Amino acid sequence: MRIQLTIAIGSLLALPAQAAQAAELNVSVQIPQLKVAEYHRPYVAVFVEGSDGRHAANLAVWYMSKDTAEGHGTKWLPDLRQWWRKSGRTLDLPVDGVTGPTRPAGTHELGFDDSHPELSRLPPGQYQLVVEAVREVGGRELLKIPFTWPARTPQSGRAQGSSELGTVQLRLTP
Amino acid sequence: MKRTSLLVLAIAALLPLGAAAHKQWLIPSQAVVNGGDVWVTFDGAVSNQLFFPDHVPMRLDNVTATAPDGSTIALQNASTGKYRSTFDLRLEQAGTYRIANTSAGLSVRWDTPASLAAKARAEAQGQPVSGPGAPPDTRGGFLRNASIEDLSTKVPADARNLQVTQTVGRVETFVTNGAPDTGALAPTGQGIELAPVTHPNDLFAGEEATFRVLVDGQPAAGLEFEIVRGGTRYRNAQEDIAATTDSEGLLRVTWPEPGMYWLETSLEDRRPSVPQATQRRLSYVATLEVLPQ
Numbered sequence: 001m002r003i004q005l006t007i008a009i010g011s012l013l014a015l016p017a018q019a020a021q022a023a024e025l026n027v028s029v030q031i032p033q034l035k036v037a038e039y040h041r042p043y044v045a046v047f048v049e050g051s052d053g054r055h056a057a058n059l060a061v062w063y064m065s066k067d068t069a070e071g072h073g074t075k076w077l078p079d080l081r082q083w084w085r086k087s088g089r090t091l092d093l094p095v096d097g098v099t100g101p102t103r104p105a106g107t108h109e110l111g112f113d114d115s116h117p118e119l120s121r122l123p124p125g126q127y128q129l130v131v132e133a134v135r136e137v138g139g140r141e142l143l144k145i146p147f148t149w150p151a152r153t154p155q156s157g158r159a160q161g162s163s164e165l166g167t168v169q170l171r172l173t174p
Numbered sequence: 175m176k177r178t179s180l181l182v183l184a185i186a187a188l189l190p191l192g193a194a195a196h197k198q199w200l201i202p203s204q205a206v207v208n209g210g211d212v213w214v215t216f217d218g219a220v221s222n223q224l225f226f227p228d229h230v231p232m233r234l235d236n237v238t239a240t241a242p243d244g245s246t247i248a249l250q251n252a253s254t255g256k257y258r259s260t261f262d263l264r265l266e267q268a269g270t271y272r273i274a275n276t277s278a279g280l281s282v283r284w285d286t287p288a289s290l291a292a293k294a295r296a297e298a299q300g301q302p303v304s305g306p307g308a309p310p311d312t313r314g315g316f317l318r319n320a321s322i323e324d325l326s327t328k329v330p331a332d333a334r335n336l337q338v339t340q341t342v343g344r345v346e347t348f349v350t351n352g353a354p355d356t357g358a359l360a361p362t363g364q365g366i367e368l369a370p371v372t373h374p375n376d377l378f379a380g381e382e383a384t385f386r387v388l389v390d391g392q393p394a395a396g397l398e399f400e401i402v403r404g405g406t407r408y409r410n411a412q413e414d415i416a417a418t419t420d421s422e423g424l425l426r427v428t429w430p431e432p433g434m435y436w437l438e439t440s441l442e443d444r445r446p447s448v449p450q451a452t453q454r455r456l457s458y459v460a461t462l463e464v465l466p467q
């Protein structure tokens with residue numbers, strides 16, 4: 001993190017004009033620590049949908065991509081109900097730069113900019129960040145944060161989960 | 175009490191046509207799955223409570239599973255128990271599978287000289303001549319799921335008032351591996367069917383779903399559906415939903431909450447395809463999975 005930060009500041013200093021053009025979308029996703037008898041890390045989908053609810057972009061999907069005695073980890077992806085119907089079921093998994101392994105409890109920072117292959121194709125308009133989490137033998141929770149893309153001014157949003165998600169924050173910089 | 179007696183009357187009225195008040199159903203363990211080697215297990219039964227087997231198992235003889243490419247795949251580990259039948263399907267293809275118990279046959283009833291005499295006696299004594307309260311010997315002969323040959327071999331020569339009803343029934347459900355498609359949903363053109371406008375494996379609580387209801391492949395207006403969410407054992411009301419197809423045969427349903435839903439409709443008409451029959455009774459049941467938002 002520290003190294004990245006240094007580089008980011010460095011490039012800001014060197015190329016202030018160019019850096020200012022790269023609109024950034026940062027998401028932090030908190031996975032709460034749960035005291036339960038049987039804990040499995042949640043499957044999480046972080047995606048963007050239009051104000052009409054249509055799928056617009058995939059940012060991150062965390063799932064178990066290994067085989068187990070119960071079958072391949074993709075078997076449980078339909079439990080991310082909304083992500084599955086809107087995008088997952090038509091994807092060829094895994095997706096480079098989007099899918100990755102499940103993550104432990106804690107706050108996970110995700111950074112994207114307008115060079116992202118899907119964000120770069122988004123027509124200007126109203127969107128919602130959707131974070132959906134589902135846990136084996138646990139619950140499911142889905143949070144949404146509205147935003148305008150591309151950001152003309154800095155924007156931020158926050159949603160608070162109550163079971164499978166903690167705080168989800170969205171920050172956009174023009 | 176009044177309701178009970180009405181129900182008894184309704185059951186009695188339906189009995190001669192072979193459709194008891196019990197609910198038929200085929201239910202998948204889950205309707206939306208994903209994987210290259212994924213299995214779904216099914217139960218089939220006729221019961222009062224949804225979806226708790228409490229009466230008789232569904233016979234599996236006429237259950238077929240149609241794969242996304244239109245081929246028929248084998249039921250595996252099929253077994254019929256006291257209250258339910260069960261089987262598994264291995265979903266090797268991606269797409270939507272249609273699993274249906276179809277029935278086609280004749281219901282035949284007739285009077286015999288003995289039953290006619292009993293009816294005359296009952297009438298003279300002021301008793302009902304048919305239905306509840308009628309003396310048992312007023313009942314004539316009855317055949318269910320009969321074939322055309324049965325008409326000449328099983329109906330006695332002295333039968334009177336022969337009434338032949340063609341029955342066409344379908345009890346079905348759908349499961350999808352990966353993305354839904356419609357290859358297996360192509361209408362057969364026989365009896366009552368549900369053609370997707372909303373895909374039957376793309377149903378979510380709070381959203382309206384639309385289906386085109388077909389009779390012999392043509393949109394059917396004015397068909398009344400009874401729709402009940404499963405789990406009736408654990409609530410005090412059926413909470414059934416009534417919906418009727420519109421002039422274009424479209425059935426619109428907004429699912430109040432997630433769950434497995436049972437949809438039923440039936441229709442009687444005078445358009446049998448069997449010349450020996452004078453009327454026809456069509457019935458349809460689907461079990462549909464509705465997922466949470």
